[in-house]
Amino acid sequence: MNNRVRWGVAVGFMVLLLWGNAYAIARELAIVSNKDFPLNTITVAKVKEIYLGEKLTEGSVKLKPMEHNDEVLKKRFIEKVMGSSIDGYKAYWIKKFFQEGIIPPTNKASSADVLQAVAQTSGGIGYVWADEVKDDGVKVLLKVEVGN
Amino acid sequence: MKKRVMGGLILLISILLLNGQSSHAFELNGFTDVSFNKSTKDRVGESRNGNFAFGTLDLYLAQTMDDIDILVELVVEEGDVLDLERVSLGYTFSDALRLRIGRFHTPLGFWNTAYHHGVQLQPTIERPEFLKFEDEGGILPVHVVGVYASGKVGTPVGVLEYGAMLGNGPKITNEGGRNVLDPNNISDNNPGKAIAFNAALSPAAVGGLKVGVSGHIAEVRSDSAVLTPVEVDQTILSADVVYTIANVDIAGEYFSIKDKDPSTDKDYTNSAYYGLITYTYKEKWIPYLMYENKAIKEADPYLISLGSLDTEETTAGLRYNINYRSSLKGEYRKITDGGVEWNEYAAQWALAF
Numbered sequence: 019m020n021n022r023v024r025w026g027v028a029v030g031f032m033v034l035l036l037w038g039n040a041y042a043i044a045r046e047l048a049i050v051s052n053k054d055f056p057l058n059t060i061t062v063a064k065v066k067e068i069y070l071g072e073k074l075t076e077g078s079v080k081l082k083p084m085e086h087n088d089e090v091l092k093k094r095f096i097e098k099v100m101g102s103s104i105d106g107y108k109a110y111w112i113k114k115f116f117q118e119g120i121i122p123p124t125n126k127a128s129s130a131d132v133l134q135a136v137a138q139t140s141g142g143i144g145y146v147w148a149d150e151v152k153d154d155g156v157k158v159l160l161k162v163e164v165g166n
Numbered sequence: 167m168k169k170r171v172m173g174g175l176i177l178l179i180s181i182l183l184l185n186g187q188s189s190h191a192f193e194l195n196g197f198t199d200v201s202f203n204k205s206t207k208d209r210v211g212e213s214r215n216g217n218f219a220f221g222t223l224d225l226y227l228a229q230t231m232d233d234i235d236i237l238v239e240l241v242v243e244e245g246d247v248l249d250l251e252r253v254s255l256g257y258t259f260s261d262a263l264r265l266r267i268g269r270f271h272t273p274l275g276f277w278n279t280a281y282h283h284g285v286q287l288q289p290t291i292e293r294p295e296f297l298k299f300e301d302e303g304g305i306l307p308v309h310v311v312g313v314y315a316s317g318k319v320g321t322p323v324g325v326l327e328y329g330a331m332l333g334n335g336p337k338i339t340n341e342g343g344r345n346v347l348d349p350n351n352i353s354d355n356n357p358g359k360a361i362a363f364n365a366a367l368s369p370a371a372v373g374g375l376k377v378g379v380s381g382h383i384a385e386v387r388s389d390s391a392v393l394t395p396v397e398v399d400q401t402i403l404s405a406d407v408v409y410t411i412a413n414v415d416i417a418g419e420y421f422s423i424k425d426k427d428p429s430t431d432k433d434y435t436n437s438a439y440y441g442l443i444t445y446t447y448k449e450k451w452i453p454y455l456m457y458e459n460k461a462i463k464e465a466d467p468y469l470i471s472l473g474s475l476d477t478e479e480t481t482a483g484l485r486y487n488i489n490y491r492s493s494l495k496g497e498y499r500k501i502t503d504g505g506v507e508w509n510e511y512a513a514q515w516a517l518a519f
Contacts (some may be wrong), residue, residue: 072318073261075258075261080233080258105489105490108490108491112286112287112518116195119228119235119254121228121229121230
Protein backbone atom coordinates (compact mmCIF):
# COMPACT_ATOMS: atom_id res chain seq x y z
CA MET A 19 0.00 0.00 0.00
CA ASN A 20 1.64 3.29 -0.99
CA ASN A 21 1.61 6.43 1.13
CA ARG A 22 -1.14 8.08 -0.85
CA VAL A 23 -3.47 5.12 -0.26
CA ARG A 24 -2.50 4.97 3.41
CA TRP A 25 -3.29 8.66 3.80
CA GLY A 26 -6.56 8.18 1.98
CA VAL A 27 -7.60 5.35 4.28
CA ALA A 28 -6.58 7.33 7.38
CA VAL A 29 -8.46 10.46 6.28
CA GLY A 30 -11.51 8.39 5.34
CA PHE A 31 -11.40 6.69 8.72
CA MET A 32 -11.12 10.06 10.49
CA VAL A 33 -14.04 11.46 8.50
CA LEU A 34 -16.13 8.44 9.42
CA LEU A 35 -15.19 8.80 13.09
CA LEU A 36 -15.99 12.52 13.12
CA TRP A 37 -19.26 12.00 11.26
CA GLY A 38 -20.28 9.22 13.66
CA ASN A 39 -19.32 11.34 16.64
CA ALA A 40 -21.16 14.37 15.32
CA TYR A 41 -24.20 12.20 14.67
CA ALA A 42 -23.95 10.84 18.20
CA ILE A 43 -23.80 14.31 19.71
CA ALA A 44 -26.25 15.99 17.44
CA ARG A 45 -29.17 13.59 17.34
CA GLU A 46 -32.33 15.64 17.25
CA LEU A 47 -35.82 15.15 18.44
CA ALA A 48 -38.67 16.60 16.38
CA ILE A 49 -41.90 18.02 17.75
CA VAL A 50 -44.56 17.20 15.16
CA SER A 51 -48.18 18.20 14.87
CA ASN A 52 -51.26 17.58 12.83
CA LYS A 53 -51.49 19.88 9.84
CA ASP A 54 -54.41 21.74 11.46
CA PHE A 55 -52.08 23.17 14.14
CA PRO A 56 -52.42 26.93 13.58
CA LEU A 57 -48.70 27.72 13.86
CA ASN A 58 -45.74 26.52 11.82
CA THR A 59 -43.20 26.73 14.64
CA ILE A 60 -43.31 26.36 18.39
CA THR A 61 -41.05 27.28 21.31
CA VAL A 62 -39.72 24.88 23.94
CA ALA A 63 -41.67 26.88 26.55
CA LYS A 64 -44.92 26.24 24.70
CA VAL A 65 -44.12 22.54 24.28
CA LYS A 66 -43.63 22.40 28.06
CA GLU A 67 -46.99 24.09 28.66
CA ILE A 68 -48.73 21.61 26.35
CA TYR A 69 -47.10 18.52 27.91
CA LEU A 70 -47.84 19.81 31.43
CA GLY A 71 -51.53 20.29 30.62
CA GLU A 72 -51.25 24.03 31.15
CA LYS A 73 -52.08 24.80 27.53
CA LEU A 74 -55.10 22.92 26.21
CA THR A 75 -55.89 24.83 23.04
CA GLU A 76 -54.10 26.72 20.28
CA GLY A 77 -56.52 29.08 18.57
CA SER A 78 -59.66 27.03 18.03
CA VAL A 79 -57.78 23.71 17.96
CA LYS A 80 -57.97 21.45 21.03
CA LEU A 81 -54.56 19.95 21.60
CA LYS A 82 -54.06 16.21 22.04
CA PRO A 83 -50.46 15.59 23.10
CA MET A 84 -49.05 12.09 22.66
CA GLU A 85 -46.32 10.33 24.54
CA HIS A 86 -43.77 7.86 23.21
CA ASN A 87 -43.31 4.46 24.87
CA ASP A 88 -39.69 4.18 23.75
CA GLU A 89 -37.86 4.63 27.05
CA VAL A 90 -34.73 6.25 25.58
CA LEU A 91 -36.67 8.77 23.52
CA LYS A 92 -39.10 9.50 26.34
CA LYS A 93 -36.23 10.04 28.80
CA ARG A 94 -34.51 12.45 26.40
CA PHE A 95 -37.75 14.36 25.87
CA ILE A 96 -38.60 14.64 29.55
CA GLU A 97 -35.09 15.55 30.67
CA LYS A 98 -33.98 17.81 27.81
CA VAL A 99 -37.23 19.42 26.69
CA MET A 100 -39.41 19.29 29.81
CA GLY A 101 -36.48 19.93 32.15
CA SER A 102 -37.72 17.34 34.63
CA SER A 103 -36.79 13.92 35.96
CA ILE A 104 -38.87 10.94 34.85
CA ASP A 105 -40.24 10.46 38.37
CA GLY A 106 -40.91 14.18 38.76
CA TYR A 107 -42.85 14.21 35.48
CA LYS A 108 -44.89 11.13 36.42
CA ALA A 109 -45.63 12.51 39.89
CA TYR A 110 -46.69 15.81 38.33
CA TRP A 111 -49.21 14.05 36.11
CA ILE A 112 -50.67 11.99 38.93
CA LYS A 113 -51.34 15.28 40.73
CA LYS A 114 -52.61 17.16 37.67
CA PHE A 115 -54.92 14.35 36.56
CA PHE A 116 -56.40 13.97 40.03
CA GLN A 117 -56.69 17.65 40.86
CA GLU A 118 -58.04 19.03 37.61
CA GLY A 119 -59.21 16.01 35.65
CA ILE A 120 -56.88 16.97 32.80
CA ILE A 121 -55.98 13.88 30.81
CA PRO A 122 -52.24 13.10 30.51
CA PRO A 123 -50.67 12.68 27.06
CA THR A 124 -51.73 9.37 25.53
CA ASN A 125 -49.10 6.68 25.02
CA LYS A 126 -48.11 5.36 21.62
CA ALA A 127 -45.96 2.31 21.12
CA SER A 128 -43.60 3.48 18.38
CA SER A 129 -42.59 6.43 16.27
CA ALA A 130 -44.66 5.05 13.41
CA ASP A 131 -47.70 5.00 15.72
CA VAL A 132 -47.00 8.54 16.92
CA LEU A 133 -46.65 9.85 13.38
CA GLN A 134 -49.77 8.04 12.21
CA ALA A 135 -51.88 9.18 15.18
CA VAL A 136 -50.66 12.78 14.95
CA ALA A 137 -51.42 12.85 11.22
CA GLN A 138 -54.92 11.47 11.77
CA THR A 139 -55.92 13.37 14.94
CA SER A 140 -57.07 16.98 14.93
CA GLY A 141 -54.88 18.83 17.45
CA GLY A 142 -52.47 15.89 17.60
CA ILE A 143 -48.96 16.69 18.73
CA GLY A 144 -46.09 14.31 19.41
CA TYR A 145 -42.36 13.78 19.40
CA VAL A 146 -40.12 11.40 17.47
CA TRP A 147 -36.46 11.28 16.43
CA ALA A 148 -36.09 13.93 13.73
CA ASP A 149 -34.54 11.45 11.26
CA GLU A 150 -37.68 9.30 11.52
CA VAL A 151 -39.90 11.97 9.99
CA LYS A 152 -40.37 11.41 6.28
CA ASP A 153 -43.39 12.64 4.40
CA ASP A 154 -45.84 11.46 7.07
CA GLY A 155 -48.55 14.09 6.67
CA VAL A 156 -47.38 15.96 9.78
CA LYS A 157 -45.84 19.36 10.44
CA VAL A 158 -42.41 19.58 12.05
CA LEU A 159 -42.76 22.47 14.51
CA LEU A 160 -39.41 22.28 16.27
CA LYS A 161 -36.20 20.30 16.35
CA VAL A 162 -34.29 20.01 19.61
CA GLU A 163 -30.79 18.61 19.97
CA VAL A 164 -30.93 16.08 22.79
CA GLY A 165 -27.77 14.00 22.39
CA ASN A 166 -27.76 10.36 21.44
CA MET B 167 -73.99 0.83 54.19
CA LYS B 168 -71.86 -2.12 53.15
CA LYS B 169 -74.39 -2.72 50.38
CA ARG B 170 -73.81 0.86 49.20
CA VAL B 171 -70.05 0.33 49.20
CA MET B 172 -70.43 -2.90 47.23
CA GLY B 173 -72.87 -1.18 44.85
CA GLY B 174 -70.43 1.65 44.22
CA LEU B 175 -67.54 -0.74 43.58
CA ILE B 176 -69.69 -2.87 41.25
CA LEU B 177 -70.62 0.30 39.34
CA LEU B 178 -66.96 1.20 38.89
CA ILE B 179 -66.01 -2.33 37.85
CA SER B 180 -68.89 -2.31 35.35
CA ILE B 181 -67.59 0.90 33.82
CA LEU B 182 -64.16 -0.66 33.49
CA LEU B 183 -65.54 -3.87 31.96
CA LEU B 184 -67.64 -1.90 29.48
CA ASN B 185 -64.46 -0.05 28.72
CA GLY B 186 -63.23 -2.97 26.67
CA GLN B 187 -66.23 -2.66 24.37
CA SER B 188 -65.91 1.08 23.94
CA SER B 189 -63.59 3.20 21.87
CA HIS B 190 -63.00 5.42 24.92
CA ALA B 191 -60.58 4.09 27.52
CA PHE B 192 -61.35 4.81 31.15
CA GLU B 193 -58.35 4.25 33.35
CA LEU B 194 -58.99 3.51 37.01
CA ASN B 195 -56.66 5.36 39.32
CA GLY B 196 -56.72 5.70 43.03
CA PHE B 197 -55.14 6.44 46.34
CA THR B 198 -55.01 4.67 49.63
CA ASP B 199 -53.23 5.09 52.94
CA VAL B 200 -52.63 3.48 56.32
CA SER B 201 -51.71 5.44 59.40
CA PHE B 202 -50.87 5.19 63.07
CA ASN B 203 -51.87 7.88 65.59
CA LYS B 204 -51.13 8.33 69.23
CA SER B 205 -52.42 11.21 71.32
CA THR B 206 -51.51 12.29 74.84
CA LYS B 207 -55.21 13.08 75.29
CA ASP B 208 -55.81 9.33 75.50
CA ARG B 209 -53.69 8.50 78.57
CA VAL B 210 -56.22 5.97 79.73
CA GLY B 211 -58.76 3.83 77.95
CA GLU B 212 -58.62 1.73 74.81
CA SER B 213 -56.61 4.25 72.75
CA ARG B 214 -53.78 4.77 75.25
CA ASN B 215 -51.38 2.75 73.07
CA GLY B 216 -52.40 4.51 69.87
CA ASN B 217 -54.46 3.36 66.90
CA PHE B 218 -53.71 1.93 63.50
CA ALA B 219 -56.22 3.03 60.89
CA PHE B 220 -56.64 2.55 57.22
CA GLY B 221 -57.59 5.84 55.68
CA THR B 222 -59.50 6.22 52.46
CA LEU B 223 -59.75 4.09 49.37
CA ASP B 224 -60.10 6.77 46.73
CA LEU B 225 -61.10 5.56 43.25
CA TYR B 226 -60.86 8.00 40.43
CA LEU B 227 -61.89 8.03 36.77
CA ALA B 228 -61.42 10.82 34.28
CA GLN B 229 -61.71 10.86 30.53
CA THR B 230 -62.46 13.18 27.65
CA MET B 231 -65.10 11.78 25.31
CA ASP B 232 -65.92 13.74 22.19
CA ASP B 233 -64.59 16.92 23.85
CA ILE B 234 -66.68 16.39 27.03
CA ASP B 235 -64.55 16.04 30.17
CA ILE B 236 -65.91 13.46 32.62
CA LEU B 237 -64.62 13.10 36.14
CA VAL B 238 -65.78 10.73 38.90
CA GLU B 239 -64.20 10.33 42.34
CA LEU B 240 -65.61 7.74 44.72
CA VAL B 241 -64.21 7.41 48.22
CA VAL B 242 -64.62 4.59 50.73
CA GLU B 243 -63.95 5.99 54.20
CA GLU B 244 -63.68 4.28 57.56
CA GLY B 245 -64.19 0.91 55.90
CA ASP B 246 -67.87 1.20 55.09
CA VAL B 247 -68.78 4.81 54.29
CA LEU B 248 -69.16 5.46 50.60
CA ASP B 249 -69.00 9.04 49.33
CA LEU B 250 -69.31 10.30 45.80
CA GLU B 251 -66.84 13.11 46.38
CA ARG B 252 -66.65 14.55 42.90
CA VAL B 253 -68.61 14.01 39.74
CA SER B 254 -68.52 16.57 36.98
CA LEU B 255 -68.98 17.12 33.30
CA GLY B 256 -66.88 19.77 31.63
CA TYR B 257 -66.19 21.46 28.35
CA THR B 258 -63.08 23.39 27.40
CA PHE B 259 -63.86 26.24 25.02
CA SER B 260 -60.31 27.59 25.18
CA ASP B 261 -57.56 28.11 27.74
CA ALA B 262 -59.49 31.23 28.75
CA LEU B 263 -62.80 29.44 29.40
CA ARG B 264 -63.47 26.00 30.84
CA LEU B 265 -66.94 25.11 32.11
CA ARG B 266 -67.77 22.39 34.63
CA ILE B 267 -71.05 21.29 36.13
CA GLY B 268 -71.50 18.82 38.95
CA ARG B 269 -70.00 18.36 42.39
CA PHE B 270 -66.45 19.57 42.90
CA HIS B 271 -64.18 21.28 45.39
CA THR B 272 -65.28 24.84 46.10
CA PRO B 273 -62.83 27.24 44.46
CA LEU B 274 -61.85 28.68 47.81
CA GLY B 275 -58.22 29.34 48.66
CA PHE B 276 -55.19 27.28 47.65
CA TRP B 277 -55.24 24.06 49.69
CA ASN B 278 -58.84 23.20 48.93
CA THR B 279 -58.29 23.18 45.19
CA ALA B 280 -54.73 21.83 45.22
CA TYR B 281 -55.22 18.85 47.55
CA HIS B 282 -58.18 16.50 47.51
CA HIS B 283 -58.74 13.17 49.20
CA GLY B 284 -55.61 11.35 48.04
CA VAL B 285 -53.22 12.12 50.89
CA GLN B 286 -50.21 10.97 48.86
CA LEU B 287 -50.40 14.34 47.11
CA GLN B 288 -50.56 16.60 50.15
CA PRO B 289 -47.39 17.49 52.03
CA THR B 290 -48.70 16.71 55.55
CA ILE B 291 -50.61 13.74 56.97
CA GLU B 292 -53.71 15.82 57.67
CA ARG B 293 -55.30 18.91 56.19
CA PRO B 294 -55.23 22.08 58.30
CA GLU B 295 -57.97 21.65 60.92
CA PHE B 296 -60.23 24.43 59.60
CA LEU B 297 -59.94 23.06 56.04
CA LYS B 298 -61.02 19.53 56.93
CA PHE B 299 -63.83 17.98 54.89
CA GLU B 300 -67.38 18.70 56.01
CA ASP B 301 -67.99 15.19 57.33
CA GLU B 302 -64.77 15.35 59.38
CA GLY B 303 -65.92 18.47 61.24
CA GLY B 304 -64.67 21.14 58.83
CA ILE B 305 -66.12 24.62 59.12
CA LEU B 306 -65.78 25.68 55.48
CA PRO B 307 -67.99 24.58 52.57
CA VAL B 308 -65.17 22.73 50.77
CA HIS B 309 -67.49 20.88 48.35
CA VAL B 310 -70.23 22.38 46.23
CA VAL B 311 -72.79 21.25 43.68
CA GLY B 312 -73.16 23.76 40.88
CA VAL B 313 -71.55 25.23 37.81
CA TYR B 314 -68.01 26.61 37.61
CA ALA B 315 -66.43 28.67 34.85
CA SER B 316 -62.68 29.10 34.97
CA GLY B 317 -59.83 30.13 32.74
CA LYS B 318 -56.33 31.40 32.37
CA VAL B 319 -54.86 34.26 30.35
CA GLY B 320 -51.40 35.67 29.86
CA THR B 321 -51.08 39.34 30.80
CA PRO B 322 -48.13 41.75 30.64
CA VAL B 323 -47.52 41.20 34.37
CA GLY B 324 -47.96 37.44 34.43
CA VAL B 325 -50.41 34.57 34.10
CA LEU B 326 -53.85 35.30 35.55
CA GLU B 327 -56.14 32.43 36.57
CA TYR B 328 -59.75 33.13 37.47
CA GLY B 329 -63.03 31.41 38.18
CA ALA B 330 -66.64 32.03 39.13
CA MET B 331 -69.05 29.52 40.65
CA LEU B 332 -72.81 29.33 41.22
CA GLY B 333 -74.11 26.49 43.35
CA ASN B 334 -76.24 25.21 46.19
CA GLY B 335 -75.44 26.84 49.50
CA PRO B 336 -74.44 24.47 52.30
CA LYS B 337 -76.70 23.41 55.15
CA ILE B 338 -76.06 22.20 58.66
CA THR B 339 -77.40 18.76 59.41
CA ASN B 340 -76.96 16.15 62.11
CA GLU B 341 -75.04 12.98 61.36
CA GLY B 342 -74.41 10.38 64.04
CA GLY B 343 -75.29 12.77 66.84
CA ARG B 344 -73.13 15.70 65.76
CA ASN B 345 -73.83 18.69 63.57
CA VAL B 346 -71.89 18.88 60.33
CA LEU B 347 -71.89 20.96 57.17
CA ASP B 348 -73.49 19.35 54.13
CA PRO B 349 -73.10 20.58 50.54
CA ASN B 350 -76.82 20.07 49.72
CA ASN B 351 -76.11 17.51 47.00
CA ILE B 352 -79.57 17.11 45.50
CA SER B 353 -81.56 20.16 46.57
CA ASP B 354 -81.01 23.53 48.18
CA ASN B 355 -82.65 24.24 51.54
CA ASN B 356 -82.44 28.01 51.16
CA PRO B 357 -83.69 30.38 48.45
CA GLY B 358 -80.35 32.09 47.74
CA LYS B 359 -77.69 30.43 45.67
CA ALA B 360 -74.07 30.34 46.79
CA ILE B 361 -71.61 32.28 44.67
CA ALA B 362 -67.85 32.08 44.70
CA PHE B 363 -64.98 33.66 42.84
CA ASN B 364 -61.24 33.15 42.72
CA ALA B 365 -58.33 34.86 41.01
CA ALA B 366 -54.62 34.15 41.17
CA LEU B 367 -51.64 35.86 39.57
CA SER B 368 -48.27 34.26 38.84
CA PRO B 369 -46.16 37.36 38.24
CA ALA B 370 -43.60 37.11 35.46
CA ALA B 371 -41.15 39.21 37.48
CA VAL B 372 -40.97 36.69 40.37
CA GLY B 373 -40.67 33.10 39.21
CA GLY B 374 -42.32 30.54 41.51
CA LEU B 375 -44.68 33.05 43.14
CA LYS B 376 -48.46 32.80 42.99
CA VAL B 377 -50.79 35.15 44.84
CA GLY B 378 -54.52 34.53 45.02
CA VAL B 379 -57.77 35.82 46.46
CA SER B 380 -61.14 34.12 46.66
CA GLY B 381 -64.57 34.56 48.16
CA HIS B 382 -67.75 32.63 48.88
CA ILE B 383 -71.17 34.09 49.75
CA ALA B 384 -74.05 31.88 50.84
CA GLU B 385 -77.08 31.56 53.07
CA VAL B 386 -76.59 28.71 55.50
CA ARG B 387 -79.59 27.11 57.19
CA SER B 388 -79.87 24.03 59.32
CA ASP B 389 -82.32 21.30 58.44
CA SER B 390 -84.90 19.66 60.68
CA ALA B 391 -82.36 17.16 62.08
CA VAL B 392 -80.61 19.96 63.98
CA LEU B 393 -82.09 20.62 67.43
CA THR B 394 -81.27 24.34 67.63
CA PRO B 395 -82.07 25.93 64.25
CA VAL B 396 -79.34 28.04 62.64
CA GLU B 397 -79.65 30.63 59.90
CA VAL B 398 -76.79 32.90 58.86
CA ASP B 399 -75.76 34.92 55.84
CA GLN B 400 -72.13 33.95 55.37
CA THR B 401 -69.30 35.75 53.60
CA ILE B 402 -65.92 34.04 53.36
CA LEU B 403 -62.94 35.93 51.98
CA SER B 404 -59.47 34.50 51.64
CA ALA B 405 -55.99 35.41 50.46
CA ASP B 406 -53.23 32.94 49.67
CA VAL B 407 -49.57 32.97 48.71
CA VAL B 408 -47.50 30.12 47.32
CA TYR B 409 -43.79 30.58 46.64
CA THR B 410 -41.23 28.09 45.40
CA ILE B 411 -37.59 29.04 45.49
CA ALA B 412 -34.93 26.41 44.82
CA ASN B 413 -35.96 23.41 46.98
CA VAL B 414 -38.06 25.43 49.40
CA ASP B 415 -41.84 25.68 49.12
CA ILE B 416 -43.80 28.16 51.16
CA ALA B 417 -47.61 28.32 51.36
CA GLY B 418 -49.89 30.46 53.46
CA GLU B 419 -53.60 31.22 53.53
CA TYR B 420 -55.78 33.57 55.55
CA PHE B 421 -59.56 33.25 55.81
CA SER B 422 -62.10 35.69 57.18
CA ILE B 423 -65.47 34.05 57.91
CA LYS B 424 -68.25 36.54 58.58
CA ASP B 425 -71.59 35.16 59.78
CA LYS B 426 -74.55 37.50 60.01
CA ASP B 427 -77.53 36.35 62.03
CA PRO B 428 -80.56 37.89 60.24
CA SER B 429 -82.81 37.40 63.26
CA THR B 430 -80.63 39.63 65.51
CA ASP B 431 -78.79 41.54 62.76
CA LYS B 432 -75.51 40.77 64.56
CA ASP B 433 -72.23 40.08 62.73
CA TYR B 434 -69.55 37.65 63.85
CA THR B 435 -66.20 37.76 62.07
CA ASN B 436 -63.89 34.81 62.61
CA SER B 437 -60.42 34.21 61.24
CA ALA B 438 -58.30 31.21 60.36
CA TYR B 439 -54.89 30.88 58.76
CA TYR B 440 -51.95 28.57 58.28
CA GLY B 441 -48.37 28.80 57.11
CA LEU B 442 -46.40 25.85 55.73
CA ILE B 443 -42.76 25.52 54.76
CA THR B 444 -41.17 22.46 53.16
CA TYR B 445 -37.68 21.68 51.97
CA THR B 446 -37.09 19.01 49.33
CA TYR B 447 -33.76 17.18 49.44
CA LYS B 448 -32.93 15.07 46.35
CA GLU B 449 -36.67 14.61 45.59
CA LYS B 450 -36.77 12.07 48.46
CA TRP B 451 -36.58 13.71 51.86
CA ILE B 452 -39.00 16.52 52.70
CA PRO B 453 -38.99 17.96 56.21
CA TYR B 454 -41.92 20.30 56.87
CA LEU B 455 -43.27 22.69 59.45
CA MET B 456 -46.84 24.03 59.62
CA TYR B 457 -48.51 26.46 61.98
CA GLU B 458 -52.27 27.04 61.96
CA ASN B 459 -54.60 29.16 64.00
CA LYS B 460 -58.36 29.65 64.20
CA ALA B 461 -59.89 32.44 66.26
CA ILE B 462 -63.67 32.44 66.58
CA LYS B 463 -66.39 34.58 68.10
CA GLU B 464 -67.93 32.42 70.78
CA ALA B 465 -71.45 33.73 70.18
CA ASP B 466 -71.43 32.91 66.45
CA PRO B 467 -74.45 30.59 66.01
CA TYR B 468 -72.87 28.90 62.95
CA LEU B 469 -69.70 27.87 64.78
CA ILE B 470 -71.58 27.04 67.99
CA SER B 471 -73.71 24.67 65.97
CA LEU B 472 -70.62 23.01 64.45
CA GLY B 473 -68.94 22.84 67.85
CA SER B 474 -65.89 24.76 66.67
CA LEU B 475 -63.50 26.39 69.16
CA ASP B 476 -60.34 28.51 69.10
CA THR B 477 -57.55 26.29 67.83
CA GLU B 478 -53.79 26.53 67.56
CA GLU B 479 -51.69 23.76 66.07
CA THR B 480 -48.01 23.33 65.25
CA THR B 481 -46.96 20.39 63.11
CA ALA B 482 -43.40 19.25 62.44
CA GLY B 483 -42.83 16.28 60.18
CA LEU B 484 -40.68 14.43 57.70
CA ARG B 485 -41.84 12.91 54.43
CA TYR B 486 -39.85 10.27 52.57
CA ASN B 487 -40.79 9.59 48.95
CA ILE B 488 -40.29 5.85 48.39
CA ASN B 489 -40.93 6.53 44.71
CA TYR B 490 -43.17 8.85 42.71
CA ARG B 491 -46.26 6.88 43.75
CA SER B 492 -45.64 6.24 47.42
CA SER B 493 -44.48 8.05 50.53
CA LEU B 494 -43.95 7.64 54.25
CA LYS B 495 -44.67 10.53 56.61
CA GLY B 496 -44.04 10.93 60.29
CA GLU B 497 -45.14 13.95 62.28
CA TYR B 498 -45.53 15.52 65.69
CA ARG B 499 -48.41 17.89 66.49
CA LYS B 500 -48.87 20.24 69.40
CA ILE B 501 -52.55 21.16 69.60
CA THR B 502 -54.55 23.60 71.69
CA ASP B 503 -58.31 23.41 71.15
CA GLY B 504 -60.68 25.46 73.31
CA GLY B 505 -57.93 25.91 75.92
CA VAL B 506 -57.15 22.20 76.16
CA GLU B 507 -53.61 21.25 75.12
CA TRP B 508 -52.26 17.90 73.98
CA ASN B 509 -49.67 16.30 71.69
CA GLU B 510 -50.10 13.85 68.86
CA TYR B 511 -47.66 11.54 67.08
CA ALA B 512 -48.59 10.10 63.71
CA ALA B 513 -47.12 8.05 60.87
CA GLN B 514 -48.64 7.34 57.48
CA TRP B 515 -47.92 5.29 54.40
CA ALA B 516 -49.70 6.69 51.37
CA LEU B 517 -49.91 5.31 47.87
CA ALA B 518 -51.19 6.31 44.44
CA PHE B 519 -52.05 3.55 41.98
